[in-house]
Amino acid sequence: MFDFFWNLGSFILALGILVTVHEYGHFWVARKAGVKVLRFSIGFGKPLLKWHDKQGTEYVIAAIPLGGYVKMLDERVDEVPESERHLSFNAKSVQARIAIVAAGPMANFIFAIFALAAMYMVGVQSIKPVVGSVNEGSRAAQAGITAKQQIVKIGDDEITTWQDATFSLMASLGDSRVAVTVRDEQYQEQVKTINIDGWKLDQQDVPPLASLGIVPFRPNATLEVAAITANSAAAEADLRVGDTIIKVGDETISSWQQLVNLIQQSANKSLQFSVKRQDSIEQLIVTPKARNTADGQQQGFLGVAPVVEQWPQGYIETRHYGPLDSIVLGIQETWRLISLSFDMIGNLITGQVSVKNLSGPVGIAVGAGTSVSYGFVAFLSFLALISVNLGVFNLLPLPVLDGGHLMYYIIELFRKKPVSEKTQEFGFKVGALLLIFLTCFALFNDVSRL
Structure with a gap:
């Protein structure tokens, strides 16, 4: 029961932060573009707390912490007095509307950069990627990878942590082979080629390393x-x-x-x-x-x-970075997460990654609770990852998401006239059904993991 409430509280905290960041992106750019913002809400349903600012915007913290929204003045939704039509969202240029809609996902990406930068400044503890064992007959065993070898490079990517290794392997999905540079106990380096032709992540909760037969070293x-x-x-x-x-x-x-x-x-x-x-x-x-x-x-x-034996000396290290280096690393890591997220969407569509690996709110809640229990740095890393995923997800061209609105506005930009309301309404219905289906499927996966 304690775990349930811990995970729930961590989930609400994480989602509250990320939704606030996302909606503030829309809010800030809308204000800069001269659009009147009527309401800024974190959560849905009955308001628990609300107040107004000098410009008439109502701020709300609502009872259901599963999202949020920014309500703007819009003639398509409300009656707008003649004196305020110039403040309406729909009265702005298509470029301004694109900027307002894109600002939410962009805010999530910017937040991820600064969360990761803060993590690097505080100090990142990492485990040296040394192979503990290799499963007999696996792809890694066939490539000649053995226990006690350290993975130092995958393809052209330098590998210093197991997370680096996982991300690099996931980026290689769809290739026929991948070169893995390993270093033995005598510091001799060799390049091993793993045959990954036909390799898929088609089993639920089986990580890339395990599916190739690599078991990371852990103390006994x-x-x-x-x-x-x-x-x-x-x-x-x-x-x-x-x-x-x-x-x-x-x-x-x-x-x-x-x-x-x-x-x-x-x-x-x-x-x-x-x-x-x-x-x-x-x-x-x-x-x-x-x-x-x-x-x-x-x-x-x-x-x-x-009780677990102590880690060998030198296997765990904590690296600290200065402010400038931390921001550069934050940008690089955020870009890698964005690229990987889009790659995974493509791999889901092509079947390289099984839909069984999709996670929904329950999976996020468990992840949030686990990361909070590991400490501030782990929670920052989790927030950055989910923030990037939230930004990428919202850029999908589903009409109910930011990406769907962007799709319509980009079409309008080239056609020089808006997409018809009938077409938009049909798109919203189809998008809503797809989103409900995805959410239900992800929830089913979450429940099956419990």
Whole structure:
């Protein structure tokens, strides 16, 4: 229950920030273009708080925190007195209307730049991209990539973090092969060519690295219990923090992965645990609870986390940058995220990426809660990513989105006359249906992950 409210609160905070940024972009440019703004609302529904400024704009914080809007004076919607027609949105030039509509997504991109710049100035902690293991028979194994090699370059991209590696691999979708430069423990570099012909991200929640067979290095998990989830099978069996798991039934446990495999195969089955507790051996009866996997299968779940060994020296580093370098890096990273977002949309259309990977509000809420729990820097990174996604999504040519309005205005710019109201109305209906379908599908994916 705590996780639910934590994720919900984080979601409202993140969405509130990003919606405010987006709508402020529309608002600021509309004011500069001489359009009268009637209302600036964060959220929908019943107003919880509202006030007015000297120019007559009503500011509203509403009850349903799932978006926002800027209402402008517009003769197509309201009756406008003759004295205020020059302040109406529809009275402005098509160039001005394009600028007002485009300002929302642009504000999201600018926000991402400054969020990332702030993150770089505070300090970015990263894990060296060293391969922990390679799955037998995988594309990476066939290319000759082995454990303990560090990935230093993918194609022409310099790789310093696992995020760099993931983004570079995703940008390679659709290619027949990708060159990966690796460095061994003797600092000798080799170029390995991975065959990615026909490679697709067609499984839900399987990241690019895993689908190629690359498992990042992580310190070994010990058999000592570090944390126990409330109301879990472990808690009900009186398993305690500090216990060391020795046996399950007659099977001696030598690794955490062995224990995980055993638990996953034992949903709703009673197991006898032998655990070392201080100087004594305790016998506990544990019944792993069942939960459904993405493919509908049942899996046992214990509800514990292990004590993990320390990272080797030099594997984790924190990099700080000055203000100017941070802004440059923020611009570069934002551009990369924008390009990657458009690439992913194209890959969804062509089938290179499965629609099972789409996330909706629930997925965003979980991501927000997780990033907040990791700290300020992680939350800034999350905000930048979602801000870019929000900006790109709003540029899609669906008539109910900013991109749809831009499409109509660009057509008007070349035709020298507006698109007919009948055509616009039909487009809005089709766009609304498509948007509802996408939202429902994303929500279905979110629920299937729970």
